[in-house]
Amino acid sequence: TQLLEQSPQFLSIQEGENLTVYCNSSSVFSSLQWYRQEPGEGPVLLVTVVTGGEVKKLKRLTFQFGDARKDSSLHITAAQPGDTGLYLCAGDRGGSNYKLTFGKGTLLTVNP
């Protein structure tokens, strides 16, 4: 059973288009993170959302945490080739085991 369902799994778009990636669960998370990973590198933390309904912006990226803290979305405006990569959401159930549960990832390709 996949605790975090991430969609779409693959996305290929043209430069300048907008896109949204979704991360859904039936479980409540204490916090949720979004990472971006380029080939051959480790994932890089983009943002952490903690409060239900929270919206955070990072340049052209907008992250939202659902009111019930069970889902999140990542929206990219005017995508650029440099946005290409594997986007991963990861949830934390809280407590002191420090365990993150990852979604399956979204492989984004932005074509020039």
Added chain:
Amino acid sequence: DTEVTQTPKHLVMGMTNKKSLKCEQHMGHRAMYWYKQKAKKPPELMFVYSYEKLSINESVPSRFSPECPNSSLLNLHLHALQPEDSALYLCASSPTMTSYKTEAFFGQGTRLTVV
């Protein structure tokens, strides 16, 4: 220093070899992790160390043996691996000041090939 450093970056080993992967961080993080990642797949958790003690082992085969000598270092000892163990091995660390938020900071990984 905000980095997690992994060595080596690449490793090729035979199925009878013994090798070790090393990970170091100086951010004062007291949770450290080993993940295994296959191409275009998400990282799979292998082990979690919390305050230098093994807190989670995700049913990893005994040919993988983790070690945490101190709060800054994490090793993964490899012995008698199989070709299917070839993958990117990622180390990560996380601050432990707050129990409601876990943020992992990853190293660049070790690309392991078992021949």
